Amino acid sequence: MARTYGFDTLQIHAGARPDPATGARQTPIYQTTAYVFRDADHAAALFNLQEVGYIYSRLTNPTVAALAERIATLEGGQGAVCCSSGHAAQIMALFPLMGPGCNIVVSTRLYGGTVTQFSQSIKRFGWSAKFVDTDDLAAMETAVDDNTRAIFCESIANPGGYVTDIPALAKLADKVGVPLIVDNTSATPWLCRPIEMGATLVVHSTTKYLTGNGTVTGGAIVDSGKFDWSASGKFPSLSEPEPAYHGLKFHETFGPLAYTFHSIAVGLRDLGMTMNPQGAHYTLLGIETLSLRMERHVANAKKVAEWLEKDPRVDHVTYAGLPSSPYYDRAQKLYPKGAGALFTFAVKGGYDACVKLVDSLELFSHVANLGDTRSLIIHSASTTHRQLTAEQQEAAGAAPNVVRLSIGIEDSDDIIADLDQALSKATA
Ligand SMILES: *Cc1c(COP(=O)(O)O)cnc(C)c1O
Numbered sequence: 001m002a003r004t005y006g007f008d009t010l011q012i013h014a015g016a017r018p019d020p021a022t023g024a025r026q027t028p029i030y031q032t033t034a035y036v037f038r039d040a041d042h043a044a045a046l047f048n049l050q051e052v053g054y055i056y057s058r059l060t061n062p063t064v065a066a067l068a069e070r071i072a073t074l075e076g077g078q079g080a081v082c083c084s085s086g087h088a089a090q091i092m093a094l095f096p097l098m099g100p101g102c103n104i105v106v107s108t109r110l111y112g113g114t115v116t117q118f119s120q121s122i123k124r125f126g127w128s129a130k131f132v133d134t135d136d137l138a139a140m141e142t143a144v145d146d147n148t149r150a151i152f153c154e155s156i157a158n159p160g161g162y163v164t165d166i167p168a169l170a171k172l173a174d175k176v177g178v179p180l181i182v183d184n185t186s187a188t189p190w191l192c193r194p195i196e197m198g199a200t201l202v203v204h205s206t207t208k209y210l211t212g213n214g215t216v217t218g219g220a221i222v223d224s225g226k227f228d229w230s231a232s233g234k235f236p237s238l239s240e241p242e243p244a245y246h247g248l249k250f251h252e253t254f255g256p257l258a259y260t261f262h263s264i265a266v267g268l269r270d271l272g273m274t275m276n277p278q279g280a281h282y283t284l285l286g287i288e289t290l291s292l293r294m295e296r297h298v299a300n301a302k303k304v305a306e307w308l309e310k311d312p313r314v315d316h317v318t319y320a321g322l323p324s325s326p327y328y329d330r331a332q333k334l335y336p337k338g339a340g341a342l343f344t345f346a347v348k349g350g351y352d353a354c355v356k357l358v359d360s361l362e363l364f365s366h367v368a369n370l371g372d373t374r375s376l377i378i379h380s381a382s383t384t385h386r387q388l389t390a391e392q393q394e395a396a397g398a399a400p401n402v403v404r405l406s407i408g409i410e411d412s413d414d415i416i417a418d419l420d421q422a423l424s425k426a427t428a
Pocket of ligand 1: 085086088089111113114154158183185186204205206207208215218219370
């Protein structure tokens with residue numbers, strides 16, 4: 001019987017094998033747009049989806065395919081599709097499910113860019129989102145109507161130190177017959193595996209921890225392969241004949257791979273939000289050390305959060321890894337390896353002190369990114385969450401006196417010393 005490898009092994013080996021042409025051990029960057037067909041019949045079979053193979057790199061590419069298989073394996077899914085960014089992955093994730101007039105029920109606690117994407121831009125497609133507090137399961141259920149096609153949340157929500165009760169949401173999604181989509185960017189599959197908790201789909205911004213060092217933008221969608229797309233008639237793109245493929249029915253033809261095949265054959269074909277092979281290469285390299293980095297990220301974050309919480313210049317710290325957090329017990333239960341490495345804290349002195357703090361830090365970089373080896377800071381209210389209303393900022397955990405940290409893997413003493421000197425200047 002084949003051995004089932006552990007996470008540390010899979011993050012290096014899943015999806016990759018020595019290159020059949022050269023024996024190259026590291027996955028080559030297949031820097032090619034197109035692939036030569038064996039003959040005319042081969043080409044026809046590929047275009048009819050009767051045979052799986054490479055046609056054109058907007059659809060599939062061997063380097064990108066290795067990454068998709070690796071991410072699917074680490075998340076425990078059946079298949080995955082890589083995209084050009086995390087935001088592309090979110091549109092791609094919704095595309096097979098939605099049509100004009102359809103809606104999604106989503107958490108109020110989301111990445112700022114996602115709030116904007118869901119509250120503004122998706123309306124152009126005739127889609128809409130209803131924002132609900134995911135801890136209020138009755139309100140969530142009330143929000144679901146006949147046109148709801150998915151429930152969407154983040155595992156550990158950025159930036160508010162909020163931990164989502166994924167098993168409870170998965171149960172609700174099951175009851176109302178729609179897929180649960182979990183953005184697992186800030187937890188990564190090392191801390192949280194949403195599919196094991198009942199999620200149907202997982203989306204990632206691979207820009208963050210999966211790549212891990214701030215080099216490329218990318219995204220991914222993982223399908224559990226477990227949802228019955230034909231049960232309700234709500235998902236005709238997957239259950240009904242597809243005119244562009246001679247009436248092929250994706251669910252009937254591809255079973256648990258229906259969603260993945262649709263995302264490639266229709267989603268990438270027509271939306272073109274494709275990951276490039278060079279980008280996939282960087283992310284493949286990053287993922288090889290995911291568990292090692294996450295372990296250090298989490299250990300450092302815990303030390304820094306504990307130090308900040310005791311500091312008189314700090315009003316409060318929201319980190320689910322601290323016993324003072326209302327989400328501490330939930331985090332211990334659902335994320336026993338740790339509550340991630342992103343958290344916020346409120347500075348005494350409000351908006352002005354936050355701006356001064358950000359400008360006084362030397363080791364920390366002031367950037368709109370997270371999940372880097374480097375420690376990063378951002379004042380959300382004046383940057384990433386600037387487009388939101390005051391109520392939306394508050395709901396997202398981005399009030400004017402709050403800064404968000406993404407703790408890196410440097411020496412924790414150096415991280416703390418930098419915060420110490422900057423807090424002195426900010427609150428002088
Ligand atoms: C960054 C981020 C996104 C968007 O990803 P991009 O790669 O920047 O498009 C979505 N969700 C979360 C939680 C993120 O951190």
